[in-house]
Amino acid sequence: MLVQLTKRTLLLLASLVLASVLVFWFLSVLPGDPAQVALGTGATPEAVAEMQERFGTDRPLTVQYLDWVSGLPVGDFGVSYVTGATIGPLIVDRLMVSLWLVGAGMLVALVIAVPLGTLSAVHHRRPLGTVLAGVSQVGIAIPNFLAGILLIGLVAVSWRLLPAGGWVPPAQDPVEFLRRLLLPALALGIIEGAVLARYVRSTVLNVLREDFLRTARAKGLTPARALVRHGLRNAAVPVVTILGLQLAVLLVGAVVVERVFVIPGLGSLLLDGVANRDLLLVQGVVMVLVLAVLLLNYLVDVLYTALDPRLRAAA
Amino acid sequence: MSADALAAAHPKDPTVSVLEVRDLTVVTGGHTLLEDVTFSLGPGERVGLIGESGSGKSLTALAVMGLLPEGLTATGTVQLRGVETDLLRIGERERSGLRGRRLGMVFQEPMTALNPLMRVGNQVAEVLRIHGTVDDREDATQRAQRLLADVELPDPGRIARRYPHQLSGGQRQRVMLAMALANGPDVLICDEPTTALDVTVQAQMLQLIAAGVADRTSGLLFISHDLPVVATVCERLLVMYGGRIVEAGPTEELLTRPRHPYTEGLLAASDLEAVDDQGRLPTIPGAVPPDGRFPSGCVFRNRCPRGDEACTVWPGWSGSDGDGVACWYPSEGRHG
Amino acid sequence: MSTPQPLSGPSGQVPIPGEDVSSGATMSRRSLPASLLVGAGLVVVIAVVALVSFLWTPHDPLLVQGAQRLQGPSGEFWFGTDRFGRDVFSRLMYGARTTLLVGVVAVGIAGLIGTPLGVLMGSSPRVIGEAVMRFNDLLLAFPALLLAVMFGAVYGSSTLTAMVAIGIATIPVFARVARSGTLQVLSSDYALAARSAGRTKLAIAVRHVLPNISGLVIVQASVSFAIAVLAEAALSFLGFGTQPPTPSWGRMLQEAQELVAVRPSQAVAPGLAIALAVLGFNLLGDGLRDRLDPRLDDRRGTG
Numbered sequence: 001m002l003v004q005l006t007k008r009t010l011l012l013l014a015s016l017v018l019a020s021v022l023v024f025w026f027l028s029v030l031p032g033d034p035a036q037v038a039l040g041t042g043a044t045p046e047a048v049a050e051m052q053e054r055f056g057t058d059r060p061l062t063v064q065y066l067d068w069v070s071g072l073p074v075g076d077f078g079v080s081y082v083t084g085a086t087i088g089p090l091i092v093d094r095l096m097v098s099l100w101l102v103g104a105g106m107l108v109a110l111v112i113a114v115p116l117g118t119l120s121a122v123h124h125r126r127p128l129g130t131v132l133a134g135v136s137q138v139g140i141a142i143p144n145f146l147a148g149i150l151l152i153g154l155v156a157v158s159w160r161l162l163p164a165g166g167w168v169p170p171a172q173d174p175v176e177f178l179r180r181l182l183l184p185a186l187a188l189g190i191i192e193g194a195v196l197a198r199y200v201r202s203t204v205l206n207v208l209r210e211d212f213l214r215t216a217r218a219k220g221l222t223p224a225r226a227l228v229r230h231g232l233r234n235a236a237v238p239v240v241t242i243l244g245l246q247l248a249v250l251l252v253g254a255v256v257v258e259r260v261f262v263i264p265g266l267g268s269l270l271l272d273g274v275a276n277r278d279l280l281l282v283q284g285v286v287m288v289l290v291l292a293v294l295l296l297n298y299l300v301d302v303l304y305t306a307l308d309p310r311l312r313a314a315a
Numbered sequence: 316m317s318a319d320a321l322a323a324a325h326p327k328d329p330t331v332s333v334l335e336v337r338d339l340t341v342v343t344g345g346h347t348l349l350e351d352v353t354f355s356l357g358p359g360e361r362v363g364l365i366g367e368s369g370s371g372k373s374l375t376a377l378a379v380m381g382l383l384p385e386g387l388t389a390t391g392t393v394q395l396r397g398v399e400t401d402l403l404r405i406g407e408r409e410r411s412g413l414r415g416r417r418l419g420m421v422f423q424e425p426m427t428a429l430n431p432l433m434r435v436g437n438q439v440a441e442v443l444r445i446h447g448t449v450d451d452r453e454d455a456t457q458r459a460q461r462l463l464a465d466v467e468l469p470d471p472g473r474i475a476r477r478y479p480h481q482l483s484g485g486q487r488q489r490v491m492l493a494m495a496l497a498n499g500p501d502v503l504i505c506d507e508p509t510t511a512l513d514v515t516v517q518a519q520m521l522q523l524i525a526a527g528v529a530d531r532t533s534g535l536l537f538i539s540h541d542l543p544v545v546a547t548v549c550e551r552l553l554v555m556y557g558g559r560i561v562e563a564g565p566t567e568e569l570l571t572r573p574r575h576p577y578t579e580g581l582l583a584a585s586d587l588e589a590v591d592d593q594g595r596l597p598t599i600p601g602a603v604p605p606d607g608r609f610p611s612g613c614v615f616r617n618r619c620p621r622g623d624e625a626c627t628v629w630p631g632w633s634g635s636d637g638d639g640v641a642c643w644y645p646s647e648g649r650h651g
Numbered sequence: 652m653s654t655p656q657p658l659s660g661p662s663g664q665v666p667i668p669g670e671d672v673s674s675g676a677t678m679s680r681r682s683l684p685a686s687l688l689v690g691a692g693l694v695v696v697i698a699v700v701a702l703v704s705f706l707w708t709p710h711d712p713l714l715v716q717g718a719q720r721l722q723g724p725s726g727e728f729w730f731g732t733d734r735f736g737r738d739v740f741s742r743l744m745y746g747a748r749t750t751l752l753v754g755v756v757a758v759g760i761a762g763l764i765g766t767p768l769g770v771l772m773g774s775s776p777r778v779i780g781e782a783v784m785r786f787n788d789l790l791l792a793f794p795a796l797l798l799a800v801m802f803g804a805v806y807g808s809s810t811l812t813a814m815v816a817i818g819i820a821t822i823p824v825f826a827r828v829a830r831s832g833t834l835q836v837l838s839s840d841y842a843l844a845a846r847s848a849g850r851t852k853l854a855i856a857v858r859h860v861l862p863n864i865s866g867l868v869i870v871q872a873s874v875s876f877a878i879a880v881l882a883e884a885a886l887s888f889l890g891f892g893t894q895p896p897t898p899s900w901g902r903m904l905q906e907a908q909e910l911v912a913v914r915p916s917q918a919v920a921p922g923l924a925i926a927l928a929v930l931g932f933n934l935l936g937d938g939l940r941d942r943l944d945p946r947l948d949d950r951r952g953t954g
Contacts, residue, residue, distance in 0.1 A: 015789050031805045141930035146922035153911035211427040219442040220415030230430045252794045256885050274804040293792040309478040
């Protein structure tokens, strides 16, 4: 167990280092000198040189990389070449907003996916099962920003039930916070729910075919109780795996939904950074997103081992 | 009236059979998989159901248990002692109340039949708790350990805390047996319980099954394709082919003086000493038709050495339920 | 709960016609699965619309007509006009072209690089294969959308950067599928027989592996196409994909966003087009999988 955990942790660290090299190379080396980028082609050599000195971009690339990467563990992402703002706190602020959105979206997705997927598995090859499978298939095909736009048009503009967008921190006004969180969370969660429902369906279908479920019924459990007592825990193992990976997908999907609902999250920060050619900021946000994806993969691995005694023993 | 009340009204009576299956027919989409299967099981009686793969043995067991896959429908009657209503006609809830309490079953594949995420002790305790045969959790745990000891698992307290993957195939099958016998069922069905086990542990398992049903005077329906195995356990045999019972009789009689050509073929094929004049082991010519497409009339006629025009019509059963044959040209030597 | 749940038998004894647990398997023998038919139908419709748009559209999709702004659907403008007076239907037809182009190029890049890479890694020594796959998994941590935004930041936004970025982001998916397929084929009896006959792993890969994993790769291509369509739409919606005035469905949706309450058809039309395209390729992939995956023919029953 401990050996396995150590191995996985080392692998995570190696992946993070490699990812940081890739991100740095892509966003700091490829585009050319950031001072030149920030000042534009018309800048005088003196101005460029002065800026290079100010931001330290005149140093060798390895030194610049080590300088950047050594700050990451303590949340120091450097200072923006464009706005002069400290990037770290900015990212943390925006990340909190995105996490609220992703968390709420995942909650919506689970509330939809678990019953929908289980029902359509139990009613496999019967009309209800086919209809539910079709519903989730259609749901998957709808982009979350379309869902967002339609929700705004209907709920916010036509019915005037909820605000069309914007953000209020929970500490400031909890009610308004929820009112503004609801629509984007639905836009993100309904579509994700359709995606998850397919996984839940196929997992439950597999579990329904398991011999031990027949044993459970031979013991005297009704089909429904056999599924709940013996099936769902077994189905949970693969679903948790997917859940972790989908959280990462949702975090990136939130980039678009944030744009639709004008939410100042990590996605908006990323898009603003690109619009302003603020590459160090983009570099920081990309690194945080990749870190989140890798970390989630790692946690899924660990959790998977914890949930399944067979793996626990093997580990 | 609930099944419980009915069961209470009928104490164990050695003269009444515990299970009566009559004209059991299973169809799916116009395709007949089992036809007119009729047999009975006395208390403490051990009956073997033999035949090749695809003959319908497991389907018979599942139909009796009420565990047929979706899309398959059973007709006929399945009568359990003390339950007035035909088992094929009662609701799922009542059936669940009988399974695990009055009907126990051990499946073929011990590697997959247990829940991999649950300690085996809890899996045994669960069957006690479902039917309310124990007072509380503590009692269930104690009883489960005693049941594990009954099937001769060493150190049952320790085994109870294990997960299935930590046990050998033989140990798992013992756990399955402990679960099936937990509530002292009237009927125990074992579907190829030793097929997946090593030869060395097969004999022990067979002894445990025999002892388990003897202790509880349960009727045993033992399903296998392996004649020597069935012969050691069962007093009476049913030979199945193409979804029909083609011959029935006491083990000794049936093995020494078979009447149905299929039974003869099975016997010859299981006799490893016998060789024909060209030095080959005897086999039944042909194979079980794929997709269960057996011929009309006598289901065995396309593989039968004696098949002729008469066999295009099903011969019908001659003899009693417990001792008879369905063949136009049965071998002589035994009264029909 | 009066009907029993589907439960598999202990061994494949009497196969039960029409009762195999995997969907579509019985159907696949006699007729085509419904998902395949519907999926292929949708894909063909979109392809035909894209092709027709080269020859004919009801109006010039780029023609700005100030006098015709925000018309509702009519005989002349079937889906109405946008806020520049351009015909929405013509723009949708043109957008099908963009969508298919991005999908074909992105999936082409991913498949043509990822598949050989996966086969190579599958037939390389285990240590090398594992190491490259670890790197492959790392690349999976860069979703298409994120990679495309990065590309946009460095190289500027265009249809080209979008499709290249989506393609690159999809390479690891193909590599993974191809490698696991390769490992499976190489451990099969006939591959072992070929090896014992003295053939090199690479020769076997070309002779036995490629034909055998082609089904897997085709299914993956269809599914990846759907993902690419969604990614392109999202990128164009964000302004990172296809640049105006070239019509693209994601961009049209973005332009219609503010008008959704006034002219919902403006948002619904491109939205529906995206959804139908994604649905089509997803169903096509599902249907192909049902038909090509031999494991689904492993019918189980009880005897």
